[in-house]
Amino acid sequence: MALTLVTGGTGHLxxxxxxxxxxxxxxxxxFARSPGTRSDIEWVIGDLATGAGLREALRDVDTVINAATFSPIARRGGIRPVDFFRSPSAVDVEGTERLLSLCQETSVRHVLHVSIVGLEGATLPYARVKLAGERLVRASATPWSVVRAMPFYYLLDAMLSGLAWLPAWPVPTTLFNPVDTSDVAxxxxxxxxxxxxxxxxxIGGPQDLSLVVLASQYRDARGLSRKILPLALSEARAQGMGFVVSGGVRGRLSWADWLQRRYQGMRGSG
Structure with a gap:
């Protein structure tokens, strides 16, 4: 039976x-920096950022699903000033380049690379890093596929939780359709x-909703009492921040249903 390698296999997606x-x-x-608990799969320990263990991971592999990425914003669940100036590229650019190079030396017949919707118009350094990595895949001699996805619900949840301490939330009015990782998978x-x-x-989520509506649904699911302050953004600025709507395949799980699963029985937690 053909063997499939998943990079980033311990992340949410x-x-x-x-x-x-x-x-x-x-x-x-x-392929991961530390082993998980599943015993029904193979584990190879290494690091895409350095290449350690990667050649071993690719041995006898037919298909690679490259879901590895490094986003400081996602790691911490919020934006800091530094994120407007730089973002590490060791995983998404150098690591992708190293992966593709080794794939050409081995039996790999297909590399599927997971990317993000709307990268061309995005201006945050992380988006530029992701675009650079995606372009390496598109130029590869190994047969490839690129699947772009909208930002994930769990990331939106983390970002909004960072506002929870404020009595009023400034939120853009732009449309957005984030998606659940289960549908992307x-x-x-x-x-x-x-x-x-x-x-x-x-792929994006099933509904195109204003960020104000998304934030309101989050607030209500948490049982919070917060005022939401709508902010108008130009289309160019919204795209620059990654607030776009995917016109592709639609996922099935709505934001409201995701919130209900996550926060059921937890109302009034703030």
Whole structure:
């Protein structure tokens, strides 16, 4: 049976991808800096940022799903001034370049790279780093696919939780359709094995909602009493910050339903 390698397999999206691969009967290997608890998959310990362990991870692999990334904003759940000036590239650029180079030396027949919707118009350094990594994939001699996804619900949850201490929340009025990692994982796994290559359909959430509405639903799910202050943003500025709407495939799980699952029984926690 062909072997599939997942980089970033211990992250939110990566874990969902691994679950679906195992469910569908695939042999799975995860490349990670530390092993997880699953015993039904193979683990190779290493680091995409340095290349340690990567050659071993690629041995006998047929398909690579590259879900690895390093976003300081996602790690901490909020933006700091430094994020407007720089973002580390060791994983998303140098690591991707190293991965692609080794794939050409091995038996890998397909690299599926997970990226982000709207990178061309985004101005944050992390988005520029992601775009640089994506362009390396598109130029690769190894057969490739690129799947772009909207930002994930858990990231929006983390960002909004950073506002929870404020009595009033300044929130842009722009439309947005974030998506759950479970829906993205289904989409990615389907495209990894359907025989298609190149730029694949992007994926976003099922609803186009104002960020004001998204924040209001979050506030209500948490049982908080906060005033929301709508802020108008120009289209260019909204795109620069990554606030776009995907016109591709739509996920199934709504933000409201995701919030209900996460915060049911926790109302009034702030």
């Amino acid at each position: 990566g874990q969902d991808i691994v679950r679906r691969l195992v469910r569908d009967g695939h042999r799975v290997r995860v 289904d989409h990615v796994v389907a495209y990894a094995f359907d025989g298609g290559r190149g730029e694949r359909a992007e």
